[in-house]
Amino acid sequence: MxxxxxxxxxxxxxxxxxxxxxxxxxxxxxxxxxxxxxxxxxxxxxxxxxxxxxxxxxxxxxxxxxxxxxxxxxxxxxxxxxxxxxxxxxxxxxxxxxxxxxxxxxxxxxxxxxxxxxxxxxxxxxxGEETQLLGLAALTPGFSGVVCMPGTHSKWAQLSGTRIEQFSTAMTGEMFEVLRTHSVLRHSLTGDLDGPGRAEGFAAGAAAGLDHPEQLLGTLFQVRAGSLLSGRQPDWCAGYLSGLLVGTEIGSNRHLIGDQPVPLIGSPALSALYAQVLAMAGARGEPMDATAIVLAGLKAARSFAA
Amino acid sequence: MxxxxxxxxxxxxxxxxxxxxxxxxxxxxxxxxxxxxxxxxxxxxxxxxxxxxxxxxxxxxxxxxxxxxxxxxxxxxxxxxxxxxxxxxxxxxxxxxxxxxxxxxxxxxxxxxxxxxxxxxxxxxxxGEETQLLGLAALTPGFSGVVCMPGTHSKWAQLSGTRIEQFSTAMTGEMFEVLRTHSVLRHSLTGDLDGPGRAEGFAAGAAAGLDHPEQLLGTLFQVRAGSLLSGRQPDWCAGYLSGLLVGTEIGSNRHLIGDQPVPLIGSPALSALYAQVLAMAGARGEPMDATAIVLAGLKAARSFAA
CATH class of the missing domain: 3.30.420.300 (2-keto-3-deoxy-galactonokinase, substrate binding domain)
Structure with a gap:
């Protein structure tokens, strides 16, 4: 059939x-x-x-x-x-x-x-993200502002209707993976990374990143020092590393964030974390349905053929 | 014998x-x-x-x-x-x-x-660095100020005579290695990394890092985009990555640097690069003989037994 x-x-x-x-x-x-x-x-x-x-x-x-x-x-x-x-x-x-x-x-x-x-x-x-941005424009006509697309390579784009004004890429997700797997921090990140300490570590890391995005090369090492000196467990360390990177990303883009909510296009779990850190920065993130967005973008792209 | x-x-x-x-x-x-x-x-x-x-x-x-x-x-x-x-x-x-x-x-x-x-x-x-710092204090009595020890894990320490007041660690050298080897940037960093473009890339990256240490997660990706869009060669990209990391490290420590020269304790090649970037920041680095320093530190440690 x-x-x-x-x-x-x-x-x-x-x-x-x-x-x-x-x-x-x-x-x-x-x-x-x-x-x-x-x-x-x-x-x-x-x-x-x-x-x-x-x-x-x-x-x-x-x-x-x-x-x-x-x-x-x-x-x-x-x-x-x-x-x-x-x-x-x-x-x-x-x-x-x-x-x-x-x-x-x-x-x-x-x-x-x-x-x-x-x-x-x-x-x-x-x-790929350009099609999602067109989908966002199609689903929310008249939207103008910054859009955050968290992921391996997070994108931050300024959108005015269907027009992309400018954008940047933050290597946040990939940085987490290479540091977790290949750097000295891996010694502090073996075992159960999803234990109950993860949320607390995430909040602490996010605060550090938001407050001092220029100190990333230094605060990263505190993941290791924290487990050596303060007995931080792997779940806390993983949360801290993740929060520090997301906080640094959002902290470095703070000047782009206006009064209106920031649409978040990414996996639900990641979008929730970004929304949490945006709230810490006094902003509001709005997690979107990424599948609906890309489908809307492909439909819109097809409808606008010359 | x-x-x-x-x-x-x-x-x-x-x-x-x-x-x-x-x-x-x-x-x-x-x-x-x-x-x-x-x-x-x-x-x-x-x-x-x-x-x-x-x-x-x-x-x-x-x-x-x-x-x-x-x-x-x-x-x-x-x-x-x-x-x-x-x-x-x-x-x-x-x-x-x-x-x-x-x-x-x-x-x-x-x-x-x-x-x-x-x-x-x-x-x-x-x-190890603590012994070098004691060696520096022994060789330059009365020194008081910030000391930079570039390397895999760079240290920045505030020294007052033989007293260490505080310090931080920047994962600069390790970051270069893990990104070069394991991240998406590796695609732009294969081939001859020591060609004539390296110095130009280093200067460009150092300027970017010094000016915007808070943008590291974003500027890193420009290594990749630069090779895709602007035909940047591997030597330029390697220089840019190295300069960006050193510039970010120095940019994030700028508030510690006073009027006097910053002693640099590390390999001669690396100390020369740090001196170059310190000069771009309006400061002066003073490369030291790291072997003489550690030996002086071990001698001094022995001489101060209780």
Whole structure:
């Protein structure tokens, strides 16, 4: 039995791949996920991974099936490199910048959306987040302000409607992982990291980071010294490290935060932590449904074709 | 033929081991080095490593041969854990806090000097640097001010004569290594890292770090974006990363730097880079001979026994 769809929306990230079938009336007719993220595929393996995902899917209309893809599939080390739109730019132009890889089966017509870059002494890149930002703009028309997208590489973007004015990237999530795994701090971070001390450590670290984001290289070492001198347990140390990094990230972006709530687009667990630290800074974070946002972004990108 | 000495000074670090024979008149009679640093030895292997180093050494006087050791041999994961003196403290008390491991050969009498710690919400530890600080105080009587000890874990200490008032640790060198090896930045840091672009990248990174030490989590990612967007080569990127970290470290310690030169105790190459960045900050660094300093520190520690 085939799934009848008008087109397929795909979020192809580094670690996995999600697809939604969109019916003729705009409703989602199926959802599929696959662990075949960009990071696990050689260039020539992308067509088969997509083909596999679209098994049993048939287009509602004659002609090839449109598949609109955002994310790391368009990276240099991905399927086919998609260009970057340069910020400031209107994200309604995403589809016009798409690249179109060919499939062995000509009845499937994929298009990979571009990322967004920034130059002129503030070099930066994003891939995937631009589609989420367009989704946020579509779901909350008239929104203007800073958006925080916590994760491995957190993005902070200034959005004015569908226009991205500028953005930055903080290596917060990756920093936690490399320090936990490879630095001297690992000696303080073995054992149960999710014990009851984690929340207390997180709050202490977040306060230190918010108050002194310029002291990160120094306060990091206090994770180790705290376990040597004060008997801090691994759960407390993990919380402190996490809080210190999130607090430093938010502390360094404080000047961008105005009076209105900051939309948080990320995993629910991470968004809750960022909302907690934003509250400590006297601001308010508003966790969004990241899946709804990316789907809205892919729909919006398709609707704004030139 | 034996070396006749009064006592032996030892700097036992994580990665190697250095010993100096001190004659009855205080002069150095021999120097030996060994790759058997603390990090490579199990607890029970320390006596043999020291014994091997002291082969052919004979005491000038009757009674056992004193061997005074500073550094990581006294760490928890070292030979025998030496306590920490708690700052603020007078470093003339180092020998009184030493621990004395036993040797199979009772004619050798080792003593491991304590480290220095700091508590009360500013948890920190040092092992080895305290002896260098005492050496600096011995070689430059009356010195009072901040001392910078660049390295894997850079130390910044406030010294008043032989008294250490307070100190901090910046994970600068280790951060460079873990980011270079394990983070997404590694993609921009493969190839010849010591090419002609390194100096230019270093200066650019140092300026960014000095100006905005609170932005480190964000500017780090510009290493990657710069190679993707602006064709920055690996040597430039390595210089930028190094400069950014050193600039951030110095920028975050700027409030400690007064009008007088900042003594730099570290490798000559690293001290030169720190002096360069201190100059960019309108300050002056004074690279010291780190070997002469540690030897002076061990001599001074011995001379101040209670």
């Amino acid at each position: 085939s799934e009848i769809v008008d087109w397929v929306a795909v979020d192809w990230g580094t670690s996995n791949l999600r697809a939604w079938g969109i019916g003729p009336n705009g409703a989602v007719t199926f959802k599929k996920t696959s662990p075949k993220g960009m990071g696990k595929l050689a260039r020539e393996e992308f067509p088969a991974a997509l083909d596999e995902l679209l098994d049993n899917v048939a287009p509602a209309r004659s002609g090839p099936l449109d598949v609109l893809i955002c994310g790391m599939a368009g990276a240099r080390q991905g399927w086919l490199e998609a260009p970057y739109l340069e910020a400031p730019t209107d994200l309604r132009g995403l589809l016009d910048g798409a690249v179109r890889p060919t499939m062995p089966d000509p009845r499937i017509a994929p298009a990979i959306l571009p990322g967004v870059c920034q130059k002129a002494g503030a070099d930066n890149v994003m891939r | 034996s070396e006749i000495v009064d006592w032996v000074a030892v700097d036992w670090g994580t990665s190697n081991l250095r010993a100096w024979g001190i004659g009855p008149n205080g002069a150095v009679t021999f120097k030996k080095t060994s790759p058997k640093g603390m990090g490579k030895l199990a607890r029970e292997e320390f006596p043999a490593a020291l014994d091997e180093l002291l082969d052919n050494v004979a005491p000038a006087r009757s009674g056992p041969l004193d061997v005074l050791i500073c550094g990581m041999a006294g760490a928890r994961q070292g030979w025998l854990e030496a306590p920490y003196l708690e700052a603020p403290t007078d470093l003339r008390g180092l020998l009184d806090g030493a621990v004395r491991p036993t040797m199979p050969d009772p004619r050798i009498a080792p003593a491991i000097l304590p480290g220095v710690c700091q508590k009360a919400g500013a948890d920190n530890v040092m092992r």
